[in-house]
Amino acid sequence: DLSSKEKHFSSCNIRSCIKRLDSTPSFDIGIGIINNNINNMKLQATPLLEGDSAEVIQIDELSSRSFVDLLDANKALLFQAQDGHLSVEDFGDFVTSLELEHYPYIGGAAPRTIIPVKAGKDIIFTANESPPQEPIPFHHELAQTPNPPEYVFFYCDVPAEQGGQTPIIDSTQVYRFAKDNHPDFIDKLVKHGARYIRTLPAEDDPSSPIGRSYKNTWNVANRQELEDKLSEKDGCSWEWHDDDGGSVRVTSEAVPAIRLVGEHAQNQVYQWTFANSIVAAFLGWQDSRNDRHDALRFGNMERMPEDVLQSIADFMHNNRVMYKWKSGDIMALNNRLVMHSRNPFTRPRRVLASIWGGPKEKVRMAQPSNGVAVGLRPESFYLDQEPATPLVFGFWKVPNEKCEEVCYQAIAKGYRRLDCACDYGNEAEVGRGIARAIQDGLVKREDLFVTSKLWNTYHKPEHVPLAMRKTLDDLQLDYVDEYLIHFPISMEFVDFKDKYPPEWTNLEGKMVIVPNDM
Numbered sequence: 001d002l003s004s005k006e007k008h009f010s011s012c013n014i015r016s017c018i019k020r021l022d023s024t025p026s027f028d029i030g031i032g033i034i035n036n037n038i039n040n041m042k043l044q045a046t047p048l049l050e051g052d053s054a055e056v057i058q059i060d061e062l063s064s065r066s067f068v069d070l071l072d073a074n075k076a077l078l079f080q081a082q083d084g085h086l087s088v089e090d091f092g093d094f095v096t097s098l099e100l101e102h103y104p105y106i107g108g109a110a111p112r113t114i115i116p117v118k119a120g121k122d123i124i125f126t127a128n129e130s131p132p133q134e135p136i137p138f139h140h141e142l143a144q145t146p147n148p149p150e151y152v153f154f155y156c157d158v159p160a161e162q163g164g165q166t167p168i169i170d171s172t173q174v175y176r177f178a179k180d181n182h183p184d185f186i187d188k189l190v191k192h193g194a195r196y197i198r199t200l201p202a203e204d205d206p207s208s209p210i211g212r213s214y215k216n217t218w219n220v221a222n223r224q225e226l227e228d229k230l231s232e233k234d235g236c237s238w239e240w241h242d243d244d245g246g247s248v249r250v251t252s253e254a255v256p257a258i259r260l261v262g263e264h265a266q267n268q269v270y271q272w273t274f275a276n277s278i279v280a281a282f283l284g285w286q287d288s289r290n291d292r293h294d295a296l297r298f299g300n301m302e303r304m305p306e307d308v309l310q311s312i313a314d315f316m317h318n319n320r321v322m323y324k325w326k327s328g329d330i331m332a333l334n335n336r337l338v339m340h341s342r343n344p345f346t347r348p349r350r351v352l353a354s355i356w357g358g359p360k361e362k363v364r365m366a367q368p369s370n371g372v373a374v375g376l377r378p379e380s381f382y383l384d385q386e387p388a389t390p391l392v393f394g395f396w397k398v399p400n401e402k403c404e405e406v407c408y409q410a411i412a413k414g415y416r417r418l419d420c421a422c423d424y425g426n427e428a429e430v431g432r433g434i435a436r437a438i439q440d441g442l443v444k445r446e447d448l449f450v451t452s453k454l455w456n457t458y459h460k461p462e463h464v465p466l467a468m469r470k471t472l473d474d475l476q477l478d479y480v481d482e483y484l485i486h487f488p489i490s491m492e493f494v495d496f497k498d499k500y501p502p503e504w505t506n507l508e509g510k511m512v513i514v515p516n517d518m
Helices: 048-053 064-074 088-096 171-181 183-192 214-218 223-230 278-284 306-318 400-412 427-439 464-475
Strands: 041-047 076-081 100-102 136-139 151-158 168-170 194-200 237-241 247-251 259-264 267-273 296-298 330-334 338-342 350-359 392-394 417-419 449-454 482-485
Touching: 041 048, 041 064, 048 076, 048 168, 064 076, 064 267, 064 330, 064 350, 088 151, 088 350, 136 278, 136 306, 168 171, 171 183, 171 267, 171 306, 171 338, 183 296, 194 278, 214 223, 214 247, 223 237, 223 247, 278 296, 278 306, 330 338, 400 417, 400 427, 427 464, 449 464
Parallel strands: 392 417, 417 449, 449 482
Antiparallel strands: 041 076, 076 330, 100 350, 136 338, 151 330, 151 350, 168 338, 194 247, 194 296, 237 247, 259 267
16 A cells, blocks of 8 residues: 555665664564553554565564664654554554653644543644645754654545555655755755745644644744734744734744754764755745745855745655555654645545654653664764774784774773774674673773675665674674774675675676765
8 A cells, every 4th residue: 555656765775873783573562552452453664765665573572662763763663553443542542652852733723623632731732734735844853843753644434535644755865855956945955044034824724734823833822922922033024914804924033954863863864965945835835825936044044945946846756655545544754854745635534743852851762663774873883982092903904813903902901992994804703802801801892893884886875884794793782882984985785695805896806886875
């Protein structure tokens, strides 16, 4: 049921570098165990961005910690009951069990109705209630605000008779397209940010896709309260229109439009994203009060070029991933990494939403789930142990027959930073030296800062975890403190069993450079 007329992205495209290395995903009990057998129904998760190639993840025990890891790695997941049907109340239990920070829906344009559930009175609401014939363009939820929510959840109560899908797209893929094809535009977004211009009515207007009143948008009761809130935002301006029922035209402060998602809850994500709602504003901010052609400015108040906006919008449309809703489905999106939209539909359709901030501190600081995460920084990160004058011992050119003893003696003499690499061809010997030093009580693992490097033949995303796994096995470690790209040169893949380390040539003795978007 993962279907689209458009192209599907597989795991070899944009995937966070923290993909679990276990061949069969499994999760230990951790902080905040989610009720994994709600009404005696176990859950399963499907990575949505992988399209038809997605493999279902059977979840034995899901913790708050493993949920964070899954969404950092996969960006978008479909949760379903393995047997049975998840209800609206189950949806409420699910999202509140994740131990995420509460996020009030303030600043959004869409009219919504709160749906009270036992788990909370203001955590679930209707998805955008704009007319069914109106498509909702791609956007990060509340990207027009300085601090958007980290997670967006959708629950399908009643699927549409026709249409009504919630298409998604990888935001990093959009950023890369825009950066490659419209570099000047991206440079201006980075330098100036984006401003959004919208006229909000005094009362909700259900006939408009952006008809949410300024009172509900900003959670205020009157004009003065709104002005008090807006005056706190440096660079924000507003203008009252008494001839239009007391509506207000608001020009936002300059908001970041390109963001780097770096370390998140000890996971090293590090991906640039097209983190804005400019395409949604350009295509969708149109009603009796608003002209979509006047909805956007760069932060310096320069107009944005519409041909570029249309080009990016076309790319999104042609590369979207769609899923046909079933009743009881829960879609979980990492809102920092994935954009979503809505297709027109034929009634009936009832899809609910819930938005949340990041994981609570105890979840962020908990040890990640089973399986090694590329770039994972453990709590024992090399900080307090760093000597006043750091010593780094490198293993390039150290002969294999001497390397184990050299490593052991280096640690014994006080070296705590060890520089290794696949290409050095001696990581197995280094690993034996480290193991001896730990066994003999010279150091603990957390006393060492171990660096390794990804070789040129393993740059494709599907090969990175395999290369990391090989390095960790050779070094006899659960993690490395630093994992570098050895050279920014991508070469033809050479299978581990055929030649390791592969060095600079393939099996035919040729050096073959391959294009790769790093």
